[in-house]
Each structure stands twice: as C-alpha cells, then as structure tokens.
Amino acid sequence: MRGERFVGRPREELWTFQAGPFALRDDLLKLDRVYSFDVPEAVILYCTRGLEALATEAVHQLELEPSGNAFSNLELLRQTEVLSPIAAAWAHTLRRLGNDARHIRRICTSEDARLACLMLERWIHWFFCEFPGGLQLRCITTDECPLLLVDDHLHDLFSSFNNRDFDPTSLVVSLERTEDLAKVRCPALYSLLAEMLLDRRAHDLAESLLVGATSRFPADVRLLQLLALLHSHRGELEHALKVLEPLHANSGDDPETVSVMAGVRKRQWWSDPSNLQSLSKSHRLYRRAWDRSRHTNVYLGTNAATTALWLGRHSDSREIATDVCRRIDEQDATLARILPGWDPLSRYWRSISHSEAQVLLGDHAKARDHYLATFDRHRERKQNIEGTKRQLGLILTNLIGSSDVTGFLSGGWSTPSSARHCDGSGTAEPAAAPDGKGRRG
Numbered sequence: 001m002r003g004e005r006f007v008g009r010p011r012e013e014l015w016t017f018q019a020g021p022f023a024l025r026d027d028l029l030k031l032d033r034v035y036s037f038d039v040p041e042a043v044i045l046y047c048t049r050g051l052e053a054l055a056t057e058a059v060h061q062l063e064l065e066p067s068g069n070a071f072s073n074l075e076l077l078r079q080t081e082v083l084s085p086i087a088a089a090w091a092h093t094l095r096r097l098g099n100d101a102r103h104i105r106r107i108c109t110s111e112d113a114r115l116a117c118l119m120l121e122r123w124i125h126w127f128f129c130e131f132p133g134g135l136q137l138r139c140i141t142t143d144e145c146p147l148l149l150v151d152d153h154l155h156d157l158f159s160s161f162n163n164r165d166f167d168p169t170s171l172v173v174s175l176e177r178t179e180d181l182a183k184v185r186c187p188a189l190y191s192l193l194a195e196m197l198l199d200r201r202a203h204d205l206a207e208s209l210l211v212g213a214t215s216r217f218p219a220d221v222r223l224l225q226l227l228a229l230l231h232s233h234r235g236e237l238e239h240a241l242k243v244l245e246p247l248h249a250n251s252g253d254d255p256e257t258v259s260v261m262a263g264v265r266k267r268q269w270w271s272d273p274s275n276l277q278s279l280s281k282s283h284r285l286y287r288r289a290w291d292r293s294r295h296t297n298v299y300l301g302t303n304a305a306t307t308a309l310w311l312g313r314h315s316d317s318r319e320i321a322t323d324v325c326r327r328i329d330e331q332d333a334t335l336a337r338i339l340p341g342w343d344p345l346s347r348y349w350r351s352i353s354h355s356e357a358q359v360l361l362g363d364h365a366k367a368r369d370h371y372l373a374t375f376d377r378h379r380e381r382k383q384n385i386e387g388t389k390r391q392l393g394l395i396l397t398n399l400i401g402s403s404d405v406t407g408f409l410s411g412g413w414s415t416p417s418s419a420r421h422c423d424g425s426g427t428a429e430p431a432a433a434p435d436g437k438g439r440r441g
Helices: 024-036 040-061 070-079 085-102 110-130 152-160 168-177 187-199 203-216 221-233 237-250 255-271 276-292 298-310 314-338 348-360 364-377 382-400 405-410
Strands: none
Touching: 024 040, 024 110, 040 070, 040 085, 040 110, 070 085, 070 255, 085 110, 085 187, 085 221, 110 187, 168 187, 168 203, 187 203, 187 221, 203 221, 221 237, 221 255, 237 255, 255 276, 255 298, 276 298, 298 314, 298 348, 298 382, 314 348, 348 364, 348 382, 364 382, 364 405, 382 405
C-alpha cells in the first residue's frame, strides 16, 4: 500500500459534506495518510467512522430516531427498505471489520484494509447516489472512476454484485475451480459470499465454503455465526448450539449471535413443547436484543412479544406488541411523507412483524388484511409464507383456542367461546408447538 495514490477525484458534494463534527473531506484525507503508511487497523477504523457517520445521518434525514450503535441504525435502514440487501451486506461487512480491529479479535491484514476501503466506497456511493432521502447523484467522482484506488480486480468483482443477473453460486463455483478462493486471506470476503449463498438456500455450496473458511479462520465470529445459521436452516439445532454457545459466552451482546441463538432456542421448543427452558431462553434473548436496539428493531420486538405470549405472559406480550405497532405506524407515516411512492409492504419480515403484533393485540380485522396483502405482495416466498402461517396458527391457538389459519384469513372465522382473555388477565399455559419450521430466527 505504501506510496500508492489513493483518493481519486470526488465530486464537490462529497468534499463539502459535513454532519455535526464529521467532515467527509477531512476523514478521506486522514484515511489517505494512514493507508500510505500501511497501517491496516487505522485504515479500517477510519472507514468505519465514515460508515457510522453516514448511517446516522441517513436515519436523521428520514426523520427517524437513530440508535447509539451502527448495527441498529443499519437494521432500521434495511427494515424500512431504503437500504437494499446488497448495500446492507456491504455496510455490515465493514461494520464487522471495524469490530475485529477495535476489539482485537484477530490480526488485521493489508487485504482487510483494502476490503474495508472498497466497502466504504460502496457505502459512500449508496448514501450519495442510491439513498432515496439523499442527493441521488449519478456518480461520486468527477471522472466516473473509483473514489478509492486500491484494487482494480476487487472493484470489478464488487461492481458485478450489483448486476440484476448476479449469481453468487456461479461465482463461488468459479472461484473454487480456479483455486482463487485459496488465495484469499480476508475472512470477511468469505462471509460475504457465504451469506449470499444462505439467502438463496444454496446450503451444500455454503457448507463447502464455510467449512474451508473456518478451517483457515477458526476464530472468525461472522463465519461461525453463518455456520450456525446453516445448521439452523437444516434443522440441526444441537450442532448450531455447539457453535453458538462459545460465541455467546465470549461476546454475549453481539446482536447477530443473539438473534441466531434466540431462533435456535425457539425451534428447540417447537420440536419439543415440554422444553420450556429453551422457550424461556429464547424470550430472554429476544427481549434483551429488543431493548438494546432501543426498540427500533421491530423484528426482534415481535419475537419478544410472541415468545412472551407462548410463556403465558399476556400483559408483557401486549406491552411489547403495542410498542412495535406504534413504532411501525409512526415510521410509515413519516416515510410516506418524505419518500414518494413509499411501500410499507416492501419488506416481508417487517410487514409480517406488523401483522403479528396486530394479532397479539386482538386487532384481527386489520391483521387479516395486512397478512393477505403481504402474502400477495411476496407470493414467490412460498416457504416463508408457509412458516408464517404455522406461527400464526400457534398464536391463534394460544389466544383464542383455535389454530384455524385458513378460516382466520378468509374472514369466515369467529372467536370461539373458549377463547382466552387478550387483555392480560388470562393465565394460559404455554401453547403447544407447531410442526415444522416457521419464521427465521
């Protein structure tokens, strides 16, 4: 890295951008200096400063309430659809690199530093060119060349990720065939590819990639989280816990470890309804993560409310569900005013969280309409819809003593006379678990 020209030709809008005490020009110039001296940790930390500052500013520009940590702000942007899946992947990859450097999780290399710079460039591009609440520039440089001149091969590779026809399975197969993956010394690149494979349910290829990666980087937190998620997808819950428990013991507040572990504990209870210890642990994990997000991550909030219901804690369930609905309603009203064409149904899990919280509050007509609209909007997500209906059946069983999801959604359903109270006065036993898989953990 030493002696290379680094910062390209940024547009004036970048050079003059300032948010509070953060000035993008100053940080890029300082990043240029530490890059020239080949100090990977310093490069990564300067890159994460840019990530955190622009994420907070994006939340502010949407007139939403930012959290005190980058993860929660990124998840808020992702849940509200202004952050595309690939942009979220860039951002979280950079955030994790920053955690590695800040918490001395491993030795950071020049390759890590180059990857961090590329992730920062992609994040700057999102903020200035793609962010619906931003300037929406055509490009971030005056000559349409890269902003940070670090690696032409990686620039080309990451640019291909944005193509509509991009296929991570073909890319990974090609990289494995040419043995290019064996040359990669940056675990973050492995985790980025593995996450894309898991999102597409390419489990066998993801396993091959993760087994090879964890043998080379056995202590990498994200690789281990993804390996546990793979086991969870396959229903291998004990294998998932074997990976997760040491991670949770060493970094109990990591939101991604907590989310995966809470989902695994929930599925343990589903497979064995007598295992109330796992259900209780799942609820505690979801509730703690919901509180740590400052009640911004509605997916965690709805899971906390639903697991409270299953434990028979109706008043707790309603309290959390009320907060979830209020948060989503306020966000939708704000985003509809700021972003023309805002579609509150665009994110499946956010929309389902809203529907589920409405059921927990007894607002059945509104919940029914919301479920049906979401299922229609995302009709291609057959496996997710099937799991959502299973979970809805369990909720209905606990609340009103019937698991007739078809009747509920058709509008021909009426509350059975044996229905439990929904106002917190009931003392129902935890409900029986459903068969099969539900929503992701």
